[in-house]
Amino acid sequence: MVCGSRVLLRKYGNFIDNLRFCVKGGAGGMGLPRLGGQGGKGGDVWFIARHGVTLKKIKDKYPLKRFSAKPGGNSSIRALKGERGQDCEIDVPVGISVTNDNGRYIGDLNKIGDRILVAGGGPGGHFKTHFLPSKGQARIVRLDLKLIADVGLVGFPNAGKSSLLGSVSHAKPQVAEYAFTTVRPQLGKIMFADYKQISVADLPGLIEGAHMNKGMGHKFLKHIERTKQLLFVVDISGFQLASKTPFRTAFEAIQLLTKELELYKEELLTKPALLAVNKMDLPNSEEKWRELVKQLENPKDFFHLLPEEMIPESTIRFKYILPVSAVTGEGIEELKHCIRKSLQEQADLENEEFHKEKLQSLRTAETPQKRRESRFQSR
Known part of the structure; x- marks a missing residue:
């Protein structure tokens, strides 16, 4: 898969409402055949909703770049299990919808602290793979801002x-x-x-x-x-x-x-x-x-x-x-x-509906034994 590094955007004046770029998870580490060592998993790429971030700031901070996580460590005599690769975490605005380049939905970031995994790291080499590692996931993703x-x-x-x-x-x-x-x-x-x-x-x-x-x-x-x-x-x-x-x-x-x-x-x-x-x-x-x-x-x-x-x-x-x-x-x-x-x-109505659903789920989860005990105690 070829990952271009060009950042595409639409904007009203200086207001950018979407970005499109490449993300790539880290490759797994090599295994060690003679000792059965397992390579470390490659790092993942995450989007994390943070306060004060805008798509324009992301574009200015990372011009003409792609986001890649670190590869996993190779297995060695000193460490039969290789170290896990470092994740790549990208701060994005609250109110972001993430899709792949074909428009397939990946997830939403609706509040501060929400996280979305956008590219997984490859597993390290081990016995089942003849100690050969796998590459990390590579994809083009799109961030669309929908104001909240x-x-x-x-x-x-x-x-x-x-x-x-x-x-x-x-x-x-x-x-x-x-x-x-x-x-x-x-x-x-x-x-x-x-x-x-x-x-x-x-x-x-x-x-x-x-x-x-x-x-x-x-x-x-x-x-x-x-x-x-x-x-x-x-x-x-x-x-x-x-x-x-x-x-x-x-x-x-x-x-x-x-x-x-x-x-x-x-x-x-x-x-x-x-x-x-x-x-x-x-x-x-x-x-x-x-x-x-x-x-x-x-x-x-x-x-x-x-x-x-x-x-x-x-x-x-x-x-x-x-x-x-x-x-x-x-x-x-x-x-x-x-x-x-x-x-x-609206908030009162949503709160009332939430409690009704919670009560209904609790009732559904009750076992026949608990219902019999509940009726007995009520007497």
Whole structure:
């Protein structure tokens, strides 16, 4: 297998979201036939999730290189069993998905300290192999960054997501009066008086056809897979990407966003979702707000207003729908409260389900004898 040393990457500006390079486990050590000695196993190559690491730092630190573990030690008269080769450990960011060059899944690194074996060392030579060692595993692997955040902002370009992120958090994203200001993911933290922190990700804006990888397409959609909840952000006045594209009302924008997520990966619609209707400081916003609320109460009653290709198979029932203005601050504090409340409700539900599953597994593991003893004691 030929392992190239060239590092391939895609990036938005200086933001690198994937790397592709070669890893190789160490070869095993030679055995010693006349004394039956066994060679040491070659070292393994591991990815370990660490704080403060980025793919760009990895690329800068290891330019044009591959990662190889050390070979195992040969068997000798002084040490019949050769020493094990030293492992190669590579620090990577939290929120990494690892696949091989053919796209086959290897594993995820979701929290600090998680480890993945990406290339195993070869066994040392021994009796069964005529004391000849084996080479270590060599493969090309791919690291894909999928942001992990509590909440991911979902909206079309110029819906005001960046301004909203700046209003609710300590982030300072680039903001301008034109679409596609956000060309790389932005992360912010909502800070509460009791020191509770909630992470929010503002991701590059979707466009129609994102599920087919138009615009930033999959670059956007893959990041949203690793957020706990979704916060839809729409402009109360509607949205038009360009003069040649159709104008979409706020209701149409919501359904089109839903359709894009559904076509990319239907499971995304199972995430808890909130809706922030932005730019309520604009003229006639109150009238449009009342109309939107009516439409969202029974969305299917208004599907006849949409082109057939825009109609989603499923509708999203938002946990909270709030009118806000990132400019005046209207509704921002209530939005922060609802985000926290929604996340806590999700955590409570997951905790309850975990304990139910644990109790069920304990009951399943009980032997008939233990059940008889338990019934006897309860008497």
